[in-house]
Amino acid sequence: QVQLVESGGGLVQAGGSLRLSCAASGRTFNNAPMAWFRQAPGKEREFVAAINWSGGSTKAADSVKGRFTISRDNAKNTVYLQMNSLKPEDTAVYYCAASTYTSGTYYTSGGMYAYWGQGTQVTVSS
Secondary structure (H helix, E strand, C coil), rough: CEEEEEECCCEEEEEEEEEEEEEEEECCCCCCEEEEEEEECCCCCHHHHHHCCCCCCECCCCCCCCCEEEEECCCEEEEEEEEEEEEHHHEEEEEEEEECCCCCCCCCHHHHEECCCCCCEEEEEE
């Protein structure tokens, strides 16, 4: 059974930092893209950041560019999201996603990801 388990969410003041982790089990995703998405109350899910299989190519949404960094450790089958300079508008449930497409690129569309975690809440107070 494939599982993606996120951790590291919580409550933080504006300007603070959090590091999210997503550990995969049940199969390896070392040769596939992974990504983070988020969904705020009353809003649609949105793309946050993605990374290709090697970690050599990444993409961040304009809203988080320069503040959030995605990385991965293939030896641990884990992807991370370092979030700095957090803002109240970053408040959302953050989801990890893993693709089954073994390509060299990353994807920004949720439809390209077959596996999803249960989500971790991030709340940024002003």
